[in-house]
Amino acid sequence: xxxxxxxxxxxxxxxxxxxxxxxxxxxxxxxxxxxxxxxxxxxxxxxxxxxxxxxxxxxxxxxxxxxxxxxxxxxxxxxxxxxxxxxxxxxxxxxxxxxxxxxxxxxxxxxxxxxxxxxxxxxxxxxxxxxxxxxxxxxxxxxxxxxxxxxxxxxxxxxxxxxxxxxxxxxxxxxxxxxxxxxxxxxxxxxxxxxxxxxxxxxxxxxxxxxxxxxxxxxxxxxxxxxxxxxxxxxxxxxxxxxxxxxxxxxxxx
Amino acid sequence: xxxxxxxxxxxxxxxxxxxxxxxxxxxxxxxxxxxxxxxxxxxxxxxxxxxxxxxxxxxxxxxxxxxxxxxxxxxxxxxxxxxxxxxxxxxxxxxxxxxxxxxxxxxxxxxxxxxxxxxxxxxxxxxxxxxxxxxxxxxxxxxxxxxxxxxxxxxxxxxxxxxxxxxxxxxxxxxxxxxxxxxxxxxxxxxxxxxxxxxxxxxxxxxxxxxxxxxxxxxxxxxxxxxxxxxxxxxxxxxxxxxxxxxxxxxxxx
Numbered sequence: 001x002x003x004x005x006x007x008x009x010x011x012x013x014x015x016x017x018x019x020x021x022x023x024x025x026x027x028x029x030x031x032x033x034x035x036x037x038x039x040x041x042x043x044x045x046x047x048x049x050x051x052x053x054x055x056x057x058x059x060x061x062x063x064x065x066x067x068x069x070x071x072x073x074x075x076x077x078x079x080x081x082x083x084x085x086x087x088x089x090x091x092x093x094x095x096x097x098x099x100x101x102x103x104x105x106x107x108x109x110x111x112x113x114x115x116x117x118x119x120x121x122x123x124x125x126x127x128x129x130x131x132x133x134x135x136x137x138x139x140x141x142x143x144x145x146x147x148x149x150x151x152x153x154x155x156x157x158x159x160x161x162x163x164x165x166x167x168x169x170x171x172x173x174x175x176x177x178x179x180x181x182x183x184x185x186x187x188x189x190x191x192x193x194x195x196x197x198x199x200x201x202x203x204x205x206x207x208x209x210x211x212x213x214x215x216x217x218x219x220x221x222x223x224x225x226x227x228x229x230x231x232x233x234x235x236x237x238x239x240x241x242x243x244x245x246x247x248x249x250x251x252x253x254x
Numbered sequence: 255x256x257x258x259x260x261x262x263x264x265x266x267x268x269x270x271x272x273x274x275x276x277x278x279x280x281x282x283x284x285x286x287x288x289x290x291x292x293x294x295x296x297x298x299x300x301x302x303x304x305x306x307x308x309x310x311x312x313x314x315x316x317x318x319x320x321x322x323x324x325x326x327x328x329x330x331x332x333x334x335x336x337x338x339x340x341x342x343x344x345x346x347x348x349x350x351x352x353x354x355x356x357x358x359x360x361x362x363x364x365x366x367x368x369x370x371x372x373x374x375x376x377x378x379x380x381x382x383x384x385x386x387x388x389x390x391x392x393x394x395x396x397x398x399x400x401x402x403x404x405x406x407x408x409x410x411x412x413x414x415x416x417x418x419x420x421x422x423x424x425x426x427x428x429x430x431x432x433x434x435x436x437x438x439x440x441x442x443x444x445x446x447x448x449x450x451x452x453x454x455x456x457x458x459x460x461x462x463x464x465x466x467x468x469x470x471x472x473x474x475x476x477x478x479x480x481x482x483x484x485x486x487x488x489x490x491x492x493x494x495x496x497x498x499x500x501x502x503x504x505x506x507x508x
Contacts, residue, residue, distance in 0.1 A: 069390075075336050075474065076354070076381075076388035082329050100330070101389070108390040127330075134330035135355070136323075136362040220329070 002026040002063075003043040003157040004052040007147045011116040012056035014144050019114060024053050025106050026063040031074060032098030043157055062110060069105060077101050078135075080127045086221045087123045087214055087234050088245060099124055100131050107137055115139055120146040120154050122234055122247040126221055145253070146246070148174065154246045166239040169205045173237045176201040177248045180215075180233050184250045189227045191215050202237070211236035211243065218249060256280040256317075257297040257411040258306040261401045265370040266310035268398050273368060278307050279360050280317040285328060286352030297411055316364060323359060331355045332389075334381045340475045341377045341468055341488050342499060353378055354385050361391055369393055374400040374408050376488055376501040380475055399507070400500070402428065408500045420493040423459045427491045430455040431502045434469075434487050438504045443481045445469050456491070465490035465497070472503060 004026075015022045026049055033039035046063065053061050078100035083089070089096050107115065117125045129141045147155045152174035153167075162170060176198045183194055198213050213235040216223055224231060227250070234247035258280075269276045280303055287293035300317065307315050332354035337343070343350050361369065371379045383395045401409045406428035407421075416424055430452045437448055452467050467489040470477055478485060481504070488501035 072387070074388050075334055076385045077333050077335070078389075079331050079333050080329055081331070105388075105390045108392055111392070131330045133326070134328050134359075135332070136359045138362055138365070 001028050001042070002049045003045055004049045005155050005157055007118050007120055007155045009052065009056060010147050011118060011144050012053065012058055014142065015114070015116050016057045018142070021059045022057065023060040023062060023110050023112060024058045025110065026061060027069065027102070027106070029098060029102040030066060030070070031102055032095050034092050034094055043160075062106070069102070069109075074101065078104050078131060080130060083123070083127045083130060083221050086216065086223070087212060088236060089123060091211060091236070096123065096127050100127055103128055104131065104135070104137070107139060112139055114142050116142045116144055118146060119143050119247070119249075120156070121245070122232055123221065126219065126232075130219070152178065154244075156244065158242050158244065161242045162239060166207065166242065169207055170237075170239060170244060172202060172205045172208055173235060173244055173246045174248075176213075177233050177235060177246055181248050181250050181252070184227050184231075191223075191225050191227065194227075194233075198235070207239060209238040211238060255282050255296070256303045257299055258303045259409050259411055261372050261374055261409045263306065263310060264401050265372060265398050266307065266312055268396065269368070269370050270311045272396075275314070276310075276312045277314040277316060277364050277366060278312045279364065280315060281323065281356070281360070283352060283356040284320060284324070285356055286349050288346050288348055316360070323356070323363075328355065332358050332385060334384065337377070337381045337384060337475050340470065340477070341466060342490060343377060345465060345490070350377065350381050354381055357382055358385065358389070358391070361393060366393055368396050370396045370398055372400060373397050373501070373503075374410070374499075376486055377475065380473065380486075384473070406432065408498075410498065412496050412498065415496045416493060420461065420496065423461055423493060424491075424498060426456060426459045426462055427489060427498055427500045428502075430467075431487050431489060431500055435502050435504050435506070438481050438485075445477075445479050445481065448481075448487075452489070461493060463492040465492060 012024060028042050028044060030039055050061060077097050079097050080100055084096040117128055119125060125143055132139060132141055151171045153171045154174060179201060180194050180198050183197060188194060194215060195213055202208055202210050214223060215231050215233050218230050218232040231250050232247055236243060236245045266278060282296050282298060284293055304315060331351050333351050334354055338350040371382055373379060379397055386393060386395055405425045407413065407425050408428060433455060434448050434452050437451060442448060448469060449467055456462055456464050468477060469485050469487050472484050472486040485504050486501055490497060490499045
């Protein structure tokens with residue numbers, strides 16, 4: 001969606017490292033916005049984005065106008081009812097339908113062999129991976145690790161919207177997730193206990209409002225009640241009007 | 255879905271005439287059956303179907319096992335909420351979601367340049383065409399005219415299920431549609447009047463129960479109240495336990 005930052009650069013570099021031809025798509029997709037105002041205010045910086053792509057050695061940028069991707073009313077959608085019913089999906093009706101639909105459109109236009117997605121948007125990544133599997137899309141999805149600030153805050157274009165005070169508080173999100181990963185690593189298996197620990201960490205920053213904290217199966221995103229295998233730990237936090245999301249996997253990458 | 259008849263042969267011949275390589279898919283798709291019993295009783299005749307394909311010069315038949323196309327629970331679907339809300343879709347919840355999903359899967363597996371669909375299943379054809387357009391699927395959908403018995407009855411594998419008496423009555427379906435096409439050709443523009451005429455024709459065969467009779471826009475399948483451009487005239491009729499569908503376009507092919 002443009003407004004490229006260090007997280008996107010990691011995607012471009014991973015592709016540049018692995019592939020002969022690198023194509024970047026830049027498209028602020030109206031179909032995935034649940035609120036018109038959010039769409040209107042979404043940051044756009046095409047000139048700067050093209051410079052980033054150039055610096056990363058991108059061969060082609062596909063940056064269509066809205067009418068090019070949506071020449072007629074969109075009457076066909078890709079839906080993932082189960083995978084969209086949890087985490088962010090509960091709070092953003094229609095969002096992942098819009099994401100899956102535009103991603104499949106972009107796949108069909110560009111026809112890549114590999115497609116790179118950040119782990120930062122864990123639910124999006126799970127939905128796209130499952131879409132590729134379920135619809136037999138002939139490509140490989142490559143996940144790329146979340147890029148973080150030195151204090152742990154996951155890079156996001158929304159970070160700029162934080163006041164200095166909110167920015168100081170924001171690392172509580174990754175800190176709580178890291179604590180939970182540490183507790184699981186030390187043998188804790190009870191999700192209610194882990195959740196209690198995370199909520200206590202958040203509660204120490206009363207300006208932060210927790211939208212959700214979930215420990216789920218990493219593939220189907222179903223909540224688990226105890227840790228019996230790999231899990232995804234994900235949370236969303238509001239700081240004022242800014243919504244931040246983050247997640248970590250247990251066990252982490254080998 | 256196999257059980258190949260003269261309608262399917264027309265598809266295979268059209269492809270054989272136009273394309274270098276012809277692939278036929280044969281797959282009774284569980285995802286598009288609203289009732290388990292209907293799936294279980296669906297006619298299967300793979301040996302005979304392979305012979306038909308061979309006789310038509312088909313190069314490849316893709317006839318996967320269910321576990322090959324659905325190795326895991328299907329969590330991703332292609333939906334067409336507007337196009338599925340009318341005609342047959344009203345009476346078969348989930349049917350066209352299953353059709354669109356499996357057709358996209360087959361497209362991604364086979365990756366054809368052209369895909370042939372019969373006009374007999376007009377709503378399926380409209381949904382697949384719109385899917386290809388809306389999702390930027392890189393292929394061309396080629397419609398193939400309905401094949402009919404000498405008395406006008408559209409060829410269908412369900413025709414065999416008719417008793418001799420029902421078989422005698424069955425041509426009322428295409429006769430009513432043809433009458434409506436004739437009336438429009440003669441200048442009639444009122445859909446209520448055209449519908450009245452069609453229902454009167456059906457009423458002369460009291461064993462036939464009308465499920466729907468609709469005159470709709472051929473692209474978005476919305477009902478029209480007067481004839482101001484091309485239309486699709488479509489109906490479904492029950493004869494005992496057998497459901498027959500048929501449709502005609504106005505104006506017809508040039």
